[in-house]
Amino acid sequence: MRFKTALIVLILFAMLLPTAHAQGNTVYVAKIDGMITGYTVDQFDRYITEAEKANASAIIIELNTPGGRADAMQEIVMRIQNAKVPVIIYVYPSGGMAASAGTYIALGSHLIAMAPGTVIGACRPILGYGANGSIVEAPPKIVNFYIAYLRELAEMSGRNATLAEQFITEDRSVTSQEALKYGVIEVIATDVNDLLQKADGMETKIPVKDRGKVVLHLRDARVVYLEPSFKDTVIKYITDPTIAYVLLNLGFIGLIFGFLTPGWHVPETIGAIMLVLGLIGLGYFGYSSAGLLLIALAMIFFIAEALTPTFGLFTVAGTITFILGGTMLFGKGGGEYLVSGALYETLRIIIIVMAILLGLFFAFGAAAVVRAQRKKPEAGKEELVGAEGKVIQELNPEGLVRIHGEIWKAISKDGSRIPAGEKVRVVEVKGLTLIVSKEGDLDGGS
Known part of the structure; x- marks a missing residue:
């Protein structure tokens, strides 16, 4: 009897364990x-944090x-190498790079995959573009630094360091077949499902933080897609x-x-918004800094x-700018990337409501206060000239009048x-x- 009971328990345990x-x-x-x-840094950080x-x-x-x-790029590489879960860079879709x-x-990640029809490489550093559109080459010391940096990324992951160096020195690019x-x-x-099947059982090329090199168990895994938000x-x-560049110039x-x-106020209003969006578009800001900049513009x-x-x-x-700024500033939580991000939805409603309330306050309340401050006082002697009153005690020629x-x-x-x-x-x-005149006499004499 005891043997049968133990057998049933073992069978149930075996059935539940795989599940x-x-x-x-x-x-x-x-x-x-x-x-x-800078925004991409925030995206990588939030995506990886959600997986962690x-x-x-x-x-x-x-x-x-x-x-x-x-x-x-360097911040992203550091975030990947300090991730507590394996990060797989998948160059996708076909035609991508x-x-x-x-x-x-990619070379700083735990595993690299590519879709057919994609390319990787050509990563020589430049300082920017000249006025005529020509490339401004980086000086040798900068180029040499990035050669050493890329070689180190390749060598620490056991990848082809010689070809990695050629990506810089020769501006070489390779297809997915050549890269493999x-x-x-x-x-x-060809797609995520194909990647899960082929990468199953592989070991990460670099250690995962606090875990060392990890053998990937991806076959039949549940896939959760993190959708980009409105701000992304x-x-x-x-x-x-x-x-x-166009936004900056149109703004000016x-x-x-x-x-x-x-x-008229319309051109400078639209110009100010375009100028700020152009500055944000240069990529020097993260989401928080961009949000603060937009909120400051909204206050102005x-x-x-x-x-x-x-x-x-x-x-x-x-x-409008307050809503955009609030979305960028407070929409950092990972929940915003999930379909069930109820917390972010509530926050977004609050941002919109607060923007409308602030707009109404400044349009009516603050404007009324300013008008009241600008209004001439009614009590001073100088302000009495021209005021209308009523005789309460006959003027002959002196008497009393009521004014205000x-x-x-x-x-x-x-x-x-x-x-x-x-x-x-x-x-x-x-x-x-007060020296006064009858209303009729004053009108008649004018």
Whole structure:
């Protein structure tokens, strides 16, 4: 009897064990598409952090980039090499590339895969572009530094260091088949599922933090796709060098045109927004810095609306930039990349509501305060000239009048008699005595 009971328990345990293992075997997949900038650093960090929190078996980064900033690339490489889960760089889709900065990132990863029809390489450092569009070459000491840096990345992962050096010295690029043949990459895969099957059982080329080199168990893993957020989509387009340059120039044109045509406010408003978006598009900022810059611009718009009411133009501009800034500043959490990101959805609603409330406050409340501050005081003697009042004690020629609810001693201007109840207007103030004229006499004499 005891033997049968033990056998049943063992059978149930054997049935449940694979299920528990399957549930824990999860692979995250994210996409990085476009220039490598400060924003890309944030994206890599958030994607990898999300996989670490879930204790995923690996995270696959679908990479398609023509290159980008060297400082951002180095931060990304450091984040990958300090990741607590294996990071697989997958050059994808067909027709895509991991050029320039993308090559360094790939060689710094735990495993490299490429889709058929993709290329990798051509990563010689440059300082930028001249006024005529020609490339400004980096000096030898910078080139030599990156040769040593790329060779080290290749050697520490056991990849082809000689070919890696040629990526810089000869601006060489290779196809996926050549990269596999010459030992630069580990896998050629047509899609994520194909990659999971082919990489299953492989060992990472570099150690995973606190775990050493890890054997990948990816077959039949549950795949979780991390979708890009709205801000990632916006950044992808404005960080394109051509678009960023156009935004900068249109921004300057808008500001200049606005200053030359004062009173309209539309050109300088649109110009200011384009100028800030162009600066953000240069890629020197991370999401937090870009968010702060947009929120600062929104505050300028709100204050301008209060000081120089524009029938809502500055309010609308401020509201839009505040929402964009809030989204970039506070939308950092990993939950925003999951379909069930309820927390981020709530935060986004709060950002929109706060932007509208701030806009209404500055459009009506703050503007009213400014108008009240600018309004001439009604109590001073000088402000009494021209004020209308009513005789409460007959002027003959002296008497009393009521002006703004106050009783003043008054004298008729021409010494004539003005009976009580008549309307008068102040024409002069002498000490504490008002010189007044009847409304009809004043109108008639004008």
